[in-house]
Amino acid sequence: xxxxxxxxxxxxxxxxxxxxxxxxxxxxxxxxxxxxxxxxxxxxxxxxxxxxxxxxxxxxxxxxxxxxxxxxxxxxxxxxxxxxxxxxxxxxxxxxxxxxxxxxxxxxxxxxxxxxxxxxxxxxxxxxxxxxxxxxxxxxxxxxxxxxxxxxxxxxxxxxxxxxxxxxxxxxxxxxxxxxxxxxxxxxxxxxxxxxxxxxxxxxxxxxxxxxxxxxxxxxxxxxxxxxxxxxxxxxxxxxxxxxxxxxxxxxxxxxxxxxxxxxxxxxxxxxxxxxxxxxxxxxxxxxxxxxxxxxxxxxxxxxxxxxxxxxxxxxxxxxxxxxxxxxxxxxxxxxxxxxxxxxxxxxxxxxxxxxxxxxxxxxxxxxxxxxxxxxxxxxxxxxxxxxxxxxxxxxxxxx
Amino acid sequence: xxxxxxxxxxxxxxxxxxxxxxxxxxxxxxxxxxxxxxxxxxxxxxxxxxxxxxxxxxxxxxxxxxxxxxxxxxxxxxxxxxxxxxxxxxxxxxxxxxxxxxxxxxxxxxxxxxxxxxxxxxxxxxxxxxxxxxxxxxxxxxxxxxxxxxxxxxxxxxxxxxxxxxxxxxxxxxxxxxxxxxxxxxxxxxxxxxxxxxxxxxxxxxxxxxxxxxxxxxxxxxxxxxxxxxxxxxxxxxxxxxxxxxxxxxxxxxxxxxxxxxxxxxxxxxxxxxxxxxxxxxxxxxxxxxxxxxxxxxxxxxxxxxxxxxxxxxxxxxxxxxxxxxxxxxxxxxxxxxxxxxxxxxxx
Numbered sequence: 001x002x003x004x005x006x007x008x009x010x011x012x013x014x015x016x017x018x019x020x021x022x023x024x025x026x027x028x029x030x031x032x033x034x035x036x037x038x039x040x041x042x043x044x045x046x047x048x049x050x051x052x053x054x055x056x057x058x059x060x061x062x063x064x065x066x067x068x069x070x071x072x073x074x075x076x077x078x079x080x081x082x083x084x085x086x087x088x089x090x091x092x093x094x095x096x097x098x099x100x101x102x103x104x105x106x107x108x109x110x111x112x113x114x115x116x117x118x119x120x121x122x123x124x125x126x127x128x129x130x131x132x133x134x135x136x137x138x139x140x141x142x143x144x145x146x147x148x149x150x151x152x153x154x155x156x157x158x159x160x161x162x163x164x165x166x167x168x169x170x171x172x173x174x175x176x177x178x179x180x181x182x183x184x185x186x187x188x189x190x191x192x193x194x195x196x197x198x199x200x201x202x203x204x205x206x207x208x209x210x211x212x213x214x215x216x217x218x219x220x221x222x223x224x225x226x227x228x229x230x231x232x233x234x235x236x237x238x239x240x241x242x243x244x245x246x247x248x249x250x251x252x253x254x255x256x257x258x259x260x261x262x263x264x265x266x267x268x269x270x271x272x273x274x275x276x277x278x279x280x281x282x283x284x285x286x287x288x289x290x291x292x293x294x295x296x297x298x299x300x301x302x303x304x305x306x307x308x309x310x311x312x313x314x315x316x317x318x319x320x321x322x323x324x325x326x327x328x329x330x331x332x333x334x335x336x337x338x339x340x341x342x343x344x345x346x347x348x349x350x351x352x353x354x355x356x357x358x359x360x361x362x363x364x365x366x367x368x369x370x371x372x373x374x375x376x377x378x379x380x381x382x383x384x385x386x387x388x389x390x391x392x393x394x395x396x397x398x399x400x
Numbered sequence: 401x402x403x404x405x406x407x408x409x410x411x412x413x414x415x416x417x418x419x420x421x422x423x424x425x426x427x428x429x430x431x432x433x434x435x436x437x438x439x440x441x442x443x444x445x446x447x448x449x450x451x452x453x454x455x456x457x458x459x460x461x462x463x464x465x466x467x468x469x470x471x472x473x474x475x476x477x478x479x480x481x482x483x484x485x486x487x488x489x490x491x492x493x494x495x496x497x498x499x500x501x502x503x504x505x506x507x508x509x510x511x512x513x514x515x516x517x518x519x520x521x522x523x524x525x526x527x528x529x530x531x532x533x534x535x536x537x538x539x540x541x542x543x544x545x546x547x548x549x550x551x552x553x554x555x556x557x558x559x560x561x562x563x564x565x566x567x568x569x570x571x572x573x574x575x576x577x578x579x580x581x582x583x584x585x586x587x588x589x590x591x592x593x594x595x596x597x598x599x600x601x602x603x604x605x606x607x608x609x610x611x612x613x614x615x616x617x618x619x620x621x622x623x624x625x626x627x628x629x630x631x632x633x634x635x636x637x638x639x640x641x642x643x644x645x646x647x648x649x650x651x652x653x654x655x656x657x658x659x660x661x662x663x664x665x666x667x668x669x670x671x672x673x674x675x676x677x678x679x680x681x682x683x684x685x686x687x688x689x690x691x692x693x694x695x696x697x698x699x700x701x702x703x704x705x706x707x708x709x710x711x712x713x714x715x716x717x718x719x720x721x722x723x724x725x726x727x728x729x730x731x732x733x734x735x736x737x738x739x740x741x742x743x744x745x746x747x748x
Contacts, residue, residue, distance in 0.1 A: 057524025057641045058502050072570045072582040082570035155597045175598045176556060255554035256601050266599065344586045347594060357586065361495040361562030364502065364523035
């Protein structure tokens with residue numbers, strides 16, 4: 001704007017402004033000075049830290065990364081042993097555990113949040129009040145307290161392994177976790193996977209075809225049902241043709257605890273429950289705000305067209321509400337991911353517990369470990385934001 | 401343009417502030433070689449302790465700390481200020497303790513920390529002695545019918561993270577070729593609570609810790625400490641490297657207490673013993689010679705420690721032994737001439 005106006009001025013007054021008074025020159029000068037100040041600040045902070053660390057005999061390098069860890073972790077998604085695994089491997093284990101709980105947490109919190117947000121607007125007095133109570137109770141108590149509550153609420157009533165609750169299908173529940181049979185895939189089971197992939201592609205084709213059909217004719221085909229049939233039917237068929245190459249390794253009680261099978265740890269369940277229930281309360285409020293932001297005329301118009309309330313909500317109101325919902329929803333996803341670091345209080349081996357806890361303490365490399373941990377959370381947050389921004393762009397009003 | 405200028409002004413202000421802080425940090429960095437001067441100027445000792453371990457460091461209902469580790473800090477404070485209470489206690493979890501010492505937040509870490517090679521060589525710390533010889537053990541419920549740690553294969557074990565305990569546990573089960581599940585918590589309190597609620601079959605820490613944590617359990621009588629000691633845990637106070645005078649001061653504060661016990665000087669009879677003719681006692685209490693000067697202290701620093709805190713035996717008895725609810729036997733922590741390991745070089 002300013003450069004345009006100064007351009008106009010130069011056309012009227014022939015003597016040009018000297019370059020040191022030009023806006024672009026001054027602008028660049030200030031930018032350069034700011035950059036220099038920033039670089040100097042960063043450099044002096046790093047230099048100051050490393051000088052002080054060296055003076056105190058604290059390690060300043062990353063040499064610990066490849067040294068054997070010497071401690072154990074209970075829940076690991078990749079193999080980890082105290083003798084053979086390095087601190088670097090411990091970092092990977094912690095990171096994966098963080099991502100695991102954040103991934104499932106985001107899904108559950110979103111589903112629950114939408115449900116409760118819509119329920120708060122329900123015409124049914126009881127449902128609306130219950131949703132309000134949920135939101136107010138959960139939102140107004142500290143998350144850490146809730147996590148400790150869930151951990152104890154999950155643990156306390158459960159029996160010890162020898163008195164496990166036995167559920168149908170070799171599923172056992174005790175205060176060491178939930179034990180379910182582990183599927184062991186035999187030869188030919190990869191066909192099932194291929195069939196699933198094929199079914200997904202086929203469903204997509206059907207969807208495209210249905211969209212075309214709606215333009216050229218008034219015919220409508222039930223895409224959802226067809227896709228569901230494909231996704232379930234095709235893999236099931238190929239699974240049967242291959243001779244059902246699947247066996248189950250059931251957990252069995254040996255010594256102190258169940259061995260074999262897949263185990264879901266109580267720490268994981270407590271953390272997942274705590275995080276999703278807490279975040280769901282905030283998402284519910286965001287959804288409610290989003291729905292209320294859609295002009296009342298829209299739902300009136302929908303009901304004038306004869307759409308029942310459920311469909312008008314799903315087809316008219318929610319899509320428009322999404323534009324208001326998505327940006328603050330992203331914040332909640334980021335919050336959930338970062339809050340997962342409270343895992344340290346209930347013994348869930350996440351990144352902060354394993355890496356910024358045990359590894360930091362054993363190696364003494366506090367500055368390095370904390371920098372890496374911060375960088376990881378930054379990257380996770382940036383990737384989440386980027387994904388949500390993409391989605392937001394797709395949902396935004398297409399302005400022409 | 402206006403916006404740009406004001407945001408720049410803000411950035412410069414922030415930069416100046418931060419730069420100034422940097423300078424201050426650098427200055428305090430230089431001064432760490434004179435911890436004693438810092439402590440004197442500040443007017444109190446900053447002592448890192450356990451967040452709460454009966455017998456070692458535990459605040460009472462009035463916020464007054466007591467315990468064997470606390471007494472060591474009180475000894476240092478007495479030597480410097482002639483007052484056992486000029487201390488700021490900084491309760492630290494196991495995983496935060498070394499960072500707090502490295503960063504200069506505390507002057508001495510007296511927090512039942514195990515003296516190991518890597519903690520001195522890699523972490524830049526020094527152990528100023530051993531005020532409690534310990535070893536790691538296991539606690540289990542009596543109804544499990546386990547009588548030895550060798551029977552723990554497949555067990556879930558609750559442990560505090562960031563401790564040698566966590567490493568010894570891994571080593572023990574690996575060397576015995578036994579499986580186990582570790583459940584690690586940030587603080588001992590959470591670990592013991594999880595054990596109590598049945599999440600784990602066993603809780604492991606140093607044996608002294610097992611005895612003092614057992615008191616916190618719902619039904620202390622239902623739990624049993626297994627006989628095996630699976631490690632050596634020399635516990636003692638640690639200081640930063642690079643300040644030999646301070647290192648000596650802390651080390652000799654402990655030795656004065658041990659020597660006082662050996663020479664029979666107690667809190668009660670310290671005044672009277674000033675008149676003693678025994679040259680060793682005279683040197684210890686500062687009647688003869690000036691052994692405090694090189695440490696930056698007064699000649700009567702030894703007398704001050706015994707007068708305010710008492711000797712090692714008194715401290716042990718009061719906090720861990722017969723005079724306490726824990727009733728732990730002296731064992732390895734008896735004086736060297738009584739079959740134990742507590743030995744102090746002479747003051748001379």
